[in-house]
Amino acid sequence: xxxxxxxxxxxxxxxxxxxxxxxxxxxxxxxxxxxxxxxxxxxxxxxxxxxxxxxxxxxxxxxxxxxxxxxxxxxxxxxxxxxxxxxxxxxxxxxxxxxxxxxxxxxxxxxxxxxxxxxxxxxxxxxxxxxxxxxxxxxxxxxxxxxxxxxxxxxxxxxxxxxxxxxxxxxxxxxxxxxxxxxxxxxxxxxxxxxxxxxxxxxx
Numbered sequence: 150x151x152x153x154x155x156x157x158x159x160x161x162x163x164x165x166x167x168x169x170x171x172x173x174x175x176x177x178x179x180x181x182x183x184x185x186x187x188x189x190x191x192x193x194x195x196x197x198x199x200x201x202x203x204x205x206x207x208x209x210x211x212x213x214x215x216x217x218x219x220x221x222x223x224x225x226x227x228x229x230x231x232x233x234x235x236x237x238x239x240x241x242x243x244x245x246x247x248x249x250x251x252x253x254x255x256x257x258x259x260x261x262x263x264x265x266x267x268x269x270x271x272x273x274x275x276x277x278x279x280x281x282x283x284x285x286x287x288x289x290x291x292x293x294x295x296x297x298x299x300x301x302x303x304x305x306x307x308x309x310x311x312x313x314x315x316x317x318x319x320x321x322x323x324x325x326x327x328x329x330x331x332x333x334x335x336x337x338x339x340x341x342x343x344x345x346x347x348x349x350x351x352x353x
Contacts, residue, residue: 214247215251215254219258222256226259226264226265227310227315227316233274234274237272238272238273263311264276276313284319284323285327287313288323288324292343292347293346297343300342300343303341305340306320328341
């Protein structure tokens with residue numbers, strides 16, 4: 150039979166002392182258990198007490214939570230629901246019910262994908278959101294600054310979505326305009342290639 154727990158080994162959360170058995174109880178062999186005195190009961194730490202209640206502990210998010218948050222933010226950026234500045238870290242903590250550490254891991258994940266970046270005094274902003282030029286102008290600039298020649302492969306839709314923090318629909322629409330201007334050609338199974346080089350009057 151396991152040895153009886155000594156009074157000094159009893160742990161109770163504050164306010165739970167009334168739950169202690171206050172009368173003697175017979176055990177096999179005629180042995181009895183004495184009730185614990187208040188002096189012999191040590192209170193639980195705040196951390197342990199919260200764990201018993203089932204509270205979510207600060208910084209103790211389930212594995213992979215930050216990835217799910219990053220996925221949600223990535224989707225909102227690409228669908229155009231977040232176009233400039235992200236909510237503050239404090240607001241994101243409240244929205245998702247997680248710690249600041251978890252939110253920062255999610256934000257750093259998107260930063261490593263070049264979707265967002267941190268600006269002093271402004272917080273986290275969508276990369277490219279400060280460029281107000283039409284997307285067609287920025288796509289043409291890729292041809293001239295890379296530089297790309299006729300027949301060269303143009304960046305994919307997915308990479309452009311990531312680069313400019315825009316939805317696939319917005320990127321695809323701009324690419325269609327460049328195709329209409331004769332600058333790009335769509336090649337089945339290969340994406341798009343440069344069909345002609347832009348002139349100084351090409352950009353609109």
